[in-house]
Amino acid sequence: MAPLETYSVDISETNLFRMINVGSASPFLFSVPGISLIVKETDGYPFLETTVDKIIIYPAERYDFELDLRHVQPGMFNMTVYIFNERNLEKEGKILGLAFLNVTNLQSITINSSRTTDKNMTLLNCPFDVYPKVSKTKCIPVSHLKSNKAAQPLNFDLVSRSQELTIHFLNFGFPKPKNYSSINGRRFIWPTVSALSQPSELDTSCSKCDSETSCECTHSLTLKTGSEIIMVLTNVGSGSFISHPIHVHGHTFEVLKMGFPTFNENGTLIPSNDILCSPIHLNKDSQCNNATWRNSSWMDYRNIPGISLLDPVRKDTIVVPYGGYSVIRIWATNPGIWFMHCHIDKHMAEGMALMLNESFENINKNLPDGLPTCHSFRNGPKMPQKPNGKNAFFPFYIMAEGFDELYRRCLIFNLLYMSRLKNI
């Protein structure tokens, strides 16, 4: 067994830690008991720093933090990772991850240990805005973070922005009857041809789905070139059971608002009532495949109470809280077919995913002449066979078959197109 990692830091130094959840299943609860964390960036984008005691990190998320060592006496500290219960955020099981932090004071700096004691624990990125049961813990959802304007993100727009605005409601859950991981009741089925070069061969209609019926299909969301896209990512209705970390490829997004469930006096979670799943059914009885705002005036997103438009934090992975929602904004300025999916691998593999179909018109005009399409390959001549029926050039045959299979699956084409488009 390898020894546990020990990080050595001196009180006179500033040390930056980048924490990444490369897991595929669970969010983690991270802390260094006795030391506060000065958190500065998430998913590579800076925000106005905030000091917390613990961080929840979902699969695919990243958080950059420094250690607040101003009132810390030298010594060894634990760096701890726990799995927690998503309903009440209490630790589950034994410690999952452990490292050591060796704090030194090589320059004999005078330490004032009498820190102003705030007995409230502060927790960043909880999927609630009020910590259930434990009143002494204060939650900071990421939607409360403020972007650091002094560190403006680079502009990666490949096409100019238009005035057009579209709002999409996407509900993440496990709808009946099969309880497959789905978005708006659609279990994602992978296309069998390249979605970039042969879009006409795709059936993305999902025609068997309706507002209360689930289906399996190549779910695609068309984004108009250059337009502003508001996505209301919801986690309500009869298929809502767990929070989902949703990751978008090809884009980062601004987190404009998060809506959360509340708790009654018994600690029972009550889903947010801001979302209207169905004009007929109660939310709890609806699949919520065709959601909207309960208050129709919120369709103009500037009317949504508490929406952050001045300095919203930017991310590429956002938790859609169980019983709540996250409102994000992206711009359709990066033509391509982009995957959007839950980063819990089991959910993604089962179908909680879709393709952002961002402007076929911009892709097709960049196709190189004579580029082969899927199905256009020709099988080579049959391999000569030995009298016993086995292939004479067995290793070469395997290679040819393997390459053939790659063509069939069109993986190569996707890669070719992507690299070509990016090099323009």
Ligand SMILES: [Cu+2]
């Ligand atoms: Cu999920």
